[in-house]
Amino acid sequence: MANIQKALVVPAKGTDFVVDAAFPIPVPGNDQLLVKTKAVALNPVDYFMQKTGMFVETYPAVLGLDIAGEVVKVGEGEVASKFKAGDRVIFPGGLGISEKNGFQQYAVADAKFSAIVPPNVSYDEAATIPLGLFTAYYGLYEAVPKGLGLTSFAGPDGVQAYTGQAIFIPGGSSSVGTGAIQLAKLSGFKFIITTASLKHTDFLKSIGATHVLDRSITVDELRAALKEIEGLPEIKYAYDAIGDLDTSFRLALEAVVPKGNVVTVNPRLVYDSPDKDGKVTSKFMTERSSPSGEAHMRNLWGDLTRLLETGALKGSRPEILPGGLAGIPAGLDRLAKQEVSGVKLVARPEETL
Structure with missing residues (x-):
């Protein structure tokens, strides 16, 4: 096996992406896997990191944080x-940790945060899932x-x-929203x-959604729409999957x-305040490395293969970008301009010319 690969890199803070055809293939450490990246999904955080250097130290x-691929070395x-060579796996990348990320043809995965992708799920769909x-x-x-x-619902209890x-x-049509809908159904x-x-x-x-309201709905229209839902109990919980103070958060x-x-x-x-209008509000950054974050990750990832195999969980609908890694910058531009709706943009690094 060669020791170099093609990778889409940010050479320095705030610079444009460049395809490097001689980037070193990472070496897996203890309890890690070397994975051939079959599909990687794009997220808004990718262009924020490229433009601002957020989370990037070197x-x-x-x-590239959403990855699916084939194990080539354990x-x-x-x-x-x-795990063994040939296994189809899904795993999240690492913020600011290049060897663990997916905008390259080979990446290192932490075995504890990897799950087998069942045969009924494609690499493209699987890559839309982790983040x-x-x-x-x-x-x-x-x-x-x-x-x-x-x-x-997951875990031993x-x-x-x-x-x-x-x-x-x-x-609901965002990747976080589709995840939240399915998890709510399982709960x-x-x-x-x-x-x-x-x-x-x-x-x-x-x-799993039971009612879909237009995304442009106003607060007054929401109030009226909820009154029309027969048998609706009081709503004790809301998950704002967008994070806009003037729209989605107000609706929640x-x-x-x-x-x-x-x-x-x-x-x-x-x-x-954390108690706004008499309602308890929370905001977060996912913390996989914290004790509670790792416990959540283990609970979910330990059950993920079964949930995917049975169809209880599905990924977002993938849209495949042309050109492999070279197609990613244009895809991120579309995300930045909010030109993507209801799909997850996915690249296949092995298709890079």
Whole structure:
């Protein structure tokens, strides 16, 4: 096996991406896997990191946090020994850790955060899952003030603790929103109400949403729409999967009852107090490396293969970018301009010319 590969790199802070045809292939350490990157999905954080240097400590830097691929080498260690060459795996990249990221033809994965991709799921679909799903999971099940503090369905003590209850999730067609909808269904929620472009209604209902409202709905219109839902219990929980103070967050606050809980994906969102309008508000940045974040990750990833195999969890709909790694910059430009709706942009590094 060669020791160089093609990688899309940021040479220095704030510079444009460049395809490097002689970038070193990383070496897996203890309890790590070397994975041939079959598909990598794009996220807004990728262009923020490229433009601002956020989370990046060393250059040239490789980005890309949503990865699916084939194991080509297994490192030493008990956890890594559960995998073998040829396994199809899914795993999240590492913020600011180039060797773990997916804008390259080979990446290193932590075995403890890797899961087998079942045969019924393509690499392209699998690559849409890690970051959005874990963000959704963390926001739902992490304790206040970083999450809603729900009881997870996953893990040894998992239960469907919210049978018959209602949750509101503005931004349902985003990768975080689709993850939150599916996790809410697994947690037993009877009413899962979301907002999105109405062209995505059929897809969102197929993954668990019970009611899809137009994404441009106003607070007054939301109030009226909720009154029209027959049998709707009081909404105690809302998950703002967009993080806009003037739109999605206001809708989330409106939907829940006094003393209800609202979480937003925007970690920098500033609002009056943690108890706004008598409602408990949380904001977060997913913390996979924290003790609670690692526990959440283990619970979810330990059950992920089964959930994908049974169809209980699905990825976002992938849109394949042309040109392999070379197609990523144009895709990130589309994300920056908010020109992507209802799909996840995916690149196949091995298609790089």
